[in-house]
Amino acid sequence: MAGELCADGTAVRKKLGDNTVRRRCGFARQFFRAAMRKRFITENPFGEMKGVSIRSNRSRDYFILQEDAAKALDKCPDVQWQLVFALSRYGGLRCRSEHLALKWIDVDWINGRMTMRSPKTEHHEGGDSRIIPIFPEPRPFLEDAWELAKDAVLAMVPEDRAKAHVFTRYRDANSNLRTQLERIFAKTRLKTWPKLFQNLRATRATELAAKYPSHVAAEWLGHSTMVAQKQYWRVTEADFAKASAVPEEPMQPASVS
Structure with missing residues (x-):
């Protein structure tokens, strides 16, 4: 969730998209990993987190x-x-x-x-x-x-x-x-x-x-x-049309001798 301020000063919580969440978690994991390399911290709280790569939203x-x-x-x-x-x-x-x-x-x-x-x-x-x-x-x-x-x-x-x-x-x-x-x-x-x-x-x-x-x-x-x-x-629709098109001369079943 993320916060947004309205004109009257009230805060409204807004659900983030899945890819936005993944991206921000990925940034956090990278940030803490760098902090560990610099020995500022001893443990990365995001180190074991999986699935933070961005996924294509095919619905769009x-x-x-x-x-x-x-x-x-x-x-x-x-x-x-x-x-x-x-x-x-x-x-x-x-x-x-x-x-x-x-x-x-x-x-x-x-x-x-x-x-x-x-x-x-x-x-x-x-x-x-x-x-x-x-x-x-x-x-x-x-x-x-x-x-x-x-x-x-x-x-x-x-x-x-x-x-x-x-x-x-x-x-x-x-x-x-x-x-x-x-x-x-x-x-x-x-x-x-x-x-x-x-x-x-x-x-x-x-x-x-x-x-x-x-x-x-x-x-x-x-x-x-x-x-x-x-x-x-x-x-595409053209792919389906091409694949489902009926040939002008349908293939005849092979004769059984």
Whole structure:
């Protein structure tokens, strides 16, 4: 339970989510373990506690159909917002850290690839960046953004050109992209889903895993196949439809001689 103060000064007790409890117990166990190493204490009261790892809440999973994504893209107010959404849904980028890290120098138009810098995984060996295809779905929006930016970018001296970001807006730490996306959805009358940006990324992870070898899909999105299985890949309605489809020419039972 956690306490919350109301405007009148009274305290209201609020039940914490299971993962929040696990996370805090894990922090406590780690804190006391460090205290034992420093010999501040002789015993860790959380040392024997099990099950403090975070578990994926699959009840909040949601698969965003391409038709719904198209409706949202149509209502985006400008090119940069279209690109934010397109790279989230069809590029599988982590919003907003990977969007804001993307520079024009990272876009390899000739080979159809982009270098994605990932602040979230840069502390892991080889996790500072990855190369992904310029998928056909977000490419038109990337081209539109380049058309608007290229005159200014090409006029820069090489040193400044190497620093030119694809996204020049929404760079303020206080920019709340989730709130703005909810406003876009209000215009489309689409139902908003839990974990707005995470589910866009997970949807793309699921699509890629269905189309390419699992190690390729995981590499492009910058996570391991184990993480993908636990947190991203889903069974979709299309999977059930494909598996239960009746063949045009049903298999005939083998004749018994």
